[in-house]
Amino acid sequence: MSGRTLLFAPAIRPDRVAKAQTSGADMVCVDLEDAVPPPDKAKARATILEILAAPRTPGVRLGVRINAIRSAWGAADAATLADSAAEPDFVMIPKPSHAEDVAIVGEILGGAAPLWPLIESGRALARAADILSAPGVEGVLFGAADYAADVGAEIAWEPLLTARGIIAAAAGAVGVVAMDSPYFDVEDDAGLSEATRRARALGFTARACIHPRQVPVVAGVLAPNEAEIAHAHRVLAAFDAAQGGAALLDGKLVEAPLVRAAKRVLAAAGAR
Numbered sequence: 001m002s003g004r005t006l007l008f009a010p011a012i013r014p015d016r017v018a019k020a021q022t023s024g025a026d027m028v029c030v031d032l033e034d035a036v037p038p039p040d041k042a043k044a045r046a047t048i049l050e051i052l053a054a055p056r057t058p059g060v061r062l063g064v065r066i067n068a069i070r071s072a073w074g075a076a077d078a079a080t081l082a083d084s085a086a087e088p089d090f091v092m093i094p095k096p097s098h099a100e101d102v103a104i105v106g107e108i109l110g111g112a113a114p115l116w117p118l119i120e121s122g123r124a125l126a127r128a129a130d131i132l133s134a135p136g137v138e139g140v141l142f143g144a145a146d147y148a149a150d151v152g153a154e155i156a157w158e159p160l161l162t163a164r165g166i167i168a169a170a171a172g173a174v175g176v177v178a179m180d181s182p183y184f185d186v187e188d189d190a191g192l193s194e195a196t197r198r199a200r201a202l203g204f205t206a207r208a209c210i211h212p213r214q215v216p217v218v219a220g221v222l223a224p225n226e227a228e229i230a231h232a233h234r235v236l237a238a239f240d241a242a243q244g245g246a247a248l249l250d251g252k253l254v255e256a257p258l259v260r261a262a263k264r265v266l267a268a269a270g271a272r
Contacts, residue, residue: 002139002177003027003061004222005215006208010035011044011064014051021057023212024219031065032077033094041073045080052086063090063113069105070095078108090138092116095146097123102134114138116179119167120146128170139177141208142167145184155184157195168203179206186211196221205268224269236262 003026009017011030020028030051036044048064056062066077074094081088093105096117106115115136119128120143132140144160153159164180171178180199183192196207196218207218238247239259247254 002206004206005218006141006179006206007212007215008035008065008182008208008210011048011051012036012040014047014054017051017062020212021060021062023215025060025209025212025215026206026219027061027063027090029063029065029090029092029208032073033065033067041067041076045077049080049084049086052088061089063092063116064088065092065094066105068095069093069101070097078105082108082110082112088113090114090116092118092141094118094143095120095124096131097121098127099130099134102131102137106134106136111136116141118143118146119163120144121150122147125163125166128167129173132170132174132176137174137176139179139206140167140171141179142181142204144181157198164199164202164204172203177206178204179208180204182208182210183214184210186214189213189217192217193221222268224265228265229269231262231265233262233266236266 005025006027006029007020007023007025008029008031009020011032017028017030030048032041032044032048052062064081067074069075069078081091091105091109091113093102093115096102102115102117115134116139117131117137118141119125119131124131125147142164144155147163148155148160168178180196183195185191192214199207200222205222207222209215209218234249236259238249238254241247
C-alpha cells in the first residue's frame with residue numbers, strides 16, 4: 001500500500017535516511033540519482049545495501065531511486081539490488097522513455113519490488129499511459145524540474161498544468177497512484193499548501209517532499225477533512241435511500257460518479 005507523503009534522502013547520508021524515517025512521511029526514498037554526485041556513485045551503491053539491511057521504522061516504506069536504467073550507473077544499481085538480499089519496499093525509475101525501460105528494471109529485480117517510474121520528459125509524457133501500464137507499476141512521480149528543462153517550460157503551476165493533467169489521467173486509467181513533484185521552496189508553506197490543493201483537485205493523491213518540514217503540510221492537505229468525510233457519508237446514504245437510482249442531496253443530483261468519488265474519500269480517510 002502506498003501513502004500520501006514521500007521524503008527523499010541521499011544514499012551517501014545514512015544519518016539523513018534515519019531521520020527521514022522519523023519525519024512522519026509515509027514513504028522514504030533513498031536517492032542514488034540526483035542527490036549523489038558522479039564520484040560518489042559507487043560508494044552510494046554500497047551504502048544502500050547497508051541502509052536496507054538496517055532496522056527500519058515500522059509503518060514507513062523504505063525505497064530506492066536508482067539512476068536511469070539506460071545508463072551504466074542505473075544498470076549497476078539494478079544489478080546490485082538484484083544480486084543482494086536487499087529488499088526495498090519500492091524502486092523509483094528515473095527518465096524512462098518507453099514502457100520497456102520499466103519492464104527491464106522489473107525483470108532485473110525479478111518482480112521483487114513495486115515500481116515507480118518518473119515522468120520527466122516530453123517523450124515520457126507522450127507515452128505516459130504505456131509506461132504506467134508496464135508490469136509491476138504501483139505509482140508514478142511527476143519530475144517537474146527535469147520535465148520543464150526538457151521542454152523549455154517555466155517551473156510554475158500554469159506552464160506545467162497540462163503535464164500534470166495528462167499524468168493524473170493516465171494514472172487513473174490504469175489504477176496506479178499519482179504523486180506530484182516536490183515543491184522546491186522549502187520555506188514557503190503557504191505556496192506548498194496551495195500547490196498541493198491544486199494537485200489534489202487534479203487527481204493526485206500523494207506528493208514528494210525534499211525537507212521534513214514539508215511533510216505535515218502535504219499530509220494535512222491531502223487527507224480528507226471532517227466535512228468531506230461527513231459529506232461522503234451523506235452522499236452514500238442518499239444514494240442507498242434511492243435504491244441505486246438518482247437522488248437529490250442539498251438540491252444537487254447524486255448519481256454513480258458522485259458515489260464513486262464519495263467512496264474514494266472514505267477509502268482515503270480509512271472509512272471513518
